[in-house]
Amino acid sequence: MRNRNETGIRSGHVTLQDVADTAGVSVSTASRALASVRARGKNDERVRKVAAKLGYVPNEAARSLRSERTMTIGVVFAQLNSPLATELLDALSAGLDEHGYSLFVATARGVEGRFDQLVQRFLERRVDALFCVNPAGKGAALRKYAKAKIPVIALFSKADGYERLPLIGPTIAHAANEAMAHLRSRGHVAVGVLRPAGMSRPIEGIRDFARAAGMKVRVYDVADGLLDPAGFLRSYRADAARPTVLIARQNDAVRLLEAADQLSIKAPRDLSIIAIRDRTQQMPSTRLPLSMIHLNPANVGVEAARTLVHHLIGGSALPSGDRLVDAGSWVEGGTIGSGDSAAPQPTLKVARRRG
């Protein structure tokens, strides 16, 4: 037991008991006085004044032990240190704060098995719900969440043992359609998509959007996720049937642009490029502003917060399958030229002979 000082208040925190004693009522009455939205009896008013004067701060841990809800939500990231992760967290945090929830945040930092551990740890914290951002691992603890009826939602993407979670993820459908419309208006009819190994979203999606927009699509697999831009451009140039536009994640797009410069391939005259700001890339600098499909995950955070709050407070059902939220925007930079003029460039004609 802690020491009491001369006023009879324990040295650390003021408790409800202290407030009740000072106000001359029972703890039950004190509890109710503080809980009710507006004071009813005169006792209520007095209790509140005493609480304020003593600097009473309710103990959430004690409250939640009794009420079986902690007003706490866990967010586990596979990687936290990226702009996309931050923007998501920011939006999520704002949406949940508003309703009195506090966020536990943890990051696996790419360490094997760490994600699973953190999910388990948040179970011990008795979070009211859990968000898993790009989850991967065994997902063994998910059974316990299900058993305790604690909702778990995957964000962005999911893998391995987390595959069966409901997902709220980003889609760039709208922006992709804008981009395709723009390409068509410039006379392009075919695009090439550089797909790094293991990267399905959003690069994978762009292929389908392009096809749906009536474009011919050629997919180039980037082995091990590592692009050799000069090598790629050489064989690209040698290909008579090459598409006039290349779509690549931002990182690769930048390197293509640099390599093109070295090879005297002029963008956007000889080659048009669209970058996709995907989930892990910082913004590198280029001489020519990139035309870009910009992935902005804030919408995902907003939607995730709203969905969860509706479920937790309103009792609405959680989405059972995957839900895709519009999170793209089309930014015209300067790397898209005319599709008609791209083919007959002299530089490229030389290549055609060789191919």
Added chain:
Amino acid sequence: MRNRNETGIRSGHVTLQDVADTAGVSVSTASRALASVRARGKNDERVRKVAAKLGYVPNEAARSLRSERTMTIGVVFAQLNSPLATELLDALSAGLDEHGYSLFVATARGVEGRFDQLVQRFLERRVDALFCVNPAGKGAALRKYAKAKIPVIALFSKADGYERLPLIGPTIAHAANEAMAHLRSRGHVAVGVLRPAGMSRPIEGIRDFARAAGMKVRVYDVADGLLDPAGFLRSYRADAARPTVLIARQNDAVRLLEAADQLSIKAPRDLSIIAIRDRTQQMPSTRLPLSMIHLNPANVGVEAARTLVHHLIGGSALPSGDRLVDAGSWVEGGTIGSGDSAAPQPTLKVARRRG
């Protein structure tokens, strides 16, 4: 009371009582069996097996209610949505996770009075310690933290009612010295520092580092934090006694570079520029890679985590004053020319006459 299913286990979580009952011991024994590092008696072994089989997950809230420590740490950000904030959080999170602490994260998002509110809220969560990142506001709740002996540490910077907190912040001393050495080796003897209103760190610091390195320093105040780059460059050019190098936060440096281009001032021939990656800027693109003092806040996070853990576990005293952690690196881009040749440029001579 919740329903019990056929095995006698409550439907939600398995409790210690459940484990004890199944193992045929008292809760006290069960508690001790699970708490001790290695099993001693044979009872201990059995309890552990039962706990594992039932999927027992200890309730941290209940534990902390008894033990008066929550193994929880609060982090309140003035702004979370910036690369610097993320890098800090990432490092902080890693350093504290390791010791079993979970992080509550919240952000004020620049809303008036919000920071104070969040600090108060974490008091209700009974965090074992609190980090305030760039705190500003009344800081009224700090008295309660002090009374409850909960350590509070400011990170990066502090203001207003948070002024008296101990601070762990970044210093770019090392990088600044490297930069100055480089400037001197290129023949520069004077630098100009563009100081936005209200921005003290790290721009303010650079002035002192430059002076300490024997440079002549000229400070330009940027009114309202908004730079008119073309206007600035015109009067700069007209000044016969102008320094040959300008140091500005990254954002301003980029705009200076663009404006210089318009005015036919060639960098680095006519003007050398150093950018400082300060706390709020994203990385914009420029044609010429910026020479830069890069602020990397991860070290601050690592140091903050270490300091706090030493205090919480080791019992060491918290730093009473401010502690500055080396967090800069010098990156030579391409915007520094020769100091000797900069002065006699024809373009600038014309300006000199007018000045």
Added chain:
DNA sequence: CTGAAAGCGCTTACAG
């Protein structure tokens, strides 16, 4: 409206 009491799930002196 009020108070006494039970209980949330744990830990920890206290006896045996």
Added chain:
DNA sequence: CTGAAAGCGCTTACAG
């Protein structure tokens, strides 16, 4: 080593 009991700070039926 073990168990019964008290207690952490709350909330919430239950009587009055």
